[in-house]
Amino acid sequence: MITVEHLCKSYNGPHGPIKVLNDVSFQVERGEIFGIYGPSGVGKTTLLRCLSLLEKPDSGDIFIDGEKVSSLDGKNAGHLRLRLGLSVVFQGYNLLNSRTALGNVMLPLEIRRVPKAEARSKAKELLKLTGLESRQDFYPSSLSGGEKQRVAIARALVTEPRVLLLDEPTSALDRETATSILQLVEKLNRIYSVTVLIVTHQIELARSITRRGIFMCPNGKSVEVKEDAVN
Template structure:
C-alpha cells in the first residue's frame, strides 16, 4: 500500500519559488491500477517521481507498506528504488546495451549477489513474458516503439517489484500498440499482482485499465474515485472538461497511423 500524506513539492529558491504539488493526499491499495490524470504541467510526473524519491518532497510523507520512506538515504534509498519498477514515455532503454542486457541492468546494479547466469536466466524469463525472447541479441534501435516499451516493461519487472510506476507509458505509441501495451500491463497486474501507478493525460488510457483514478490539476487533486464513478458522474469542472475534450472512442478504433510499431504477432 502506498500512502501519500500532505505532500508538497516546490522548486526554485525563496525569491523565485514554484509550487508544483499542493497538499496531496492519496492512498493506493495493493493490486490497484491507479490512474493519475491531468493535462501537461499539472504536476503528475513530479508526483509519481516522489514515490520512488527521484524527486524529494518539500514536505509531507510517502509511506510504503507502513514504512515512512520519505527520508530514506544511501542503501535504504537504493533498495527502495529497486523494489519499485518504472517505465517511461520514451522507453529510456540503454542504446548501447542489447535487449537482454537492458533487462539485466536492475539485477546488475542491486546489492544482492546474483550470478551472471542467474541474471541472464531471469531476464530471459521476463522477455518471454513480454513475447520478445526472439529479440534478445538485438539492440533497442532495431526495435519498434511497441517492442521497446515491452523491453522496458521486462526491465522494470526483472527484480520482482511489488509496485510499478508508468509515466505516460503509451503516449509515444500509436493507438493499436497502446491497446496491446495496456493489455499487457493489465495482465501483469492481475497475474503477478503488481500494483500499478499510471500517469496519463489520456482518459481513454485510464478508462481501459485503471480501477481507480485521481484527477490532478495545477498541483492539486481535484477528484478521486473508482473509474466508473469518475467517468460516470464527474464532479469537478476539470474532469468534465477533460471528458469533453477527450475522444473516448479512440481506443476502440484500429490504428491507422503508419504502423512502424507493429507487434511481433502482427508482424
C-alpha cells in the same frame, strides 16, 4: 499499501514559488492498478518522482507498507527502492544502446550479482511474457517504440518488485500499440500481483485497466476518480 498524505511541492519560478503539488492525498491498495491522470504540466511526473524517492516533498508524507519514506535520504534512492520493492519506467525507455533487449533486461540482475545463468533465464522469461522472445537479440536501434516500451517494462519487473511506477507509458505510441501495452500491464499485474501506478495524460485509454485514480489539476490539487474499468 501506499498512502500519500497532504503532499506539497513547489519550484522557484521567475515571479516566485510555483506550487506544483498542493495538498495531494490518496491511497493505493496492494495489487491495484491506480491512475494518476491530468494534462501536461500539472505535476504528475513530480508526484511520481516523489513516490520513487528521486525528490523530496516540501511537506506531507508518503508511506509504503507502513514505512514513512518521504523523509528518507534521496542520496541512497537506488538502495531504498530495492529494499522497498519499487521499480520505475520513465519516459524515453532509458535503454542502453550497446546492449541487446536481453542484455538490457538482465542488467538489474547483473548489478545485484545474480549468477549469469540465472539472470539470463529470468530475463528470457520476462521477454517471453512481454511478447519479445523473438527479438531478444536485437539492439534498441532496431526495435519499434512499442517494443522498446516492452523491454523497459520487462527490465523493471525482472527484480520482482512490489510496486511498478509507469511515467506516460503510452504517450509516444499509436493507439493500437498503446492499447497493447496497457493490456500487457494488466496481464503482468495479474501474474505478479504487482501494484501499478500509471502516470498519463491519455485518461480514456488508461481507464480501460484502472478502477481508481486521481486527476491532477493545474492548481496542484488532486481530485479522486472512481469508475469501473471498461472490459
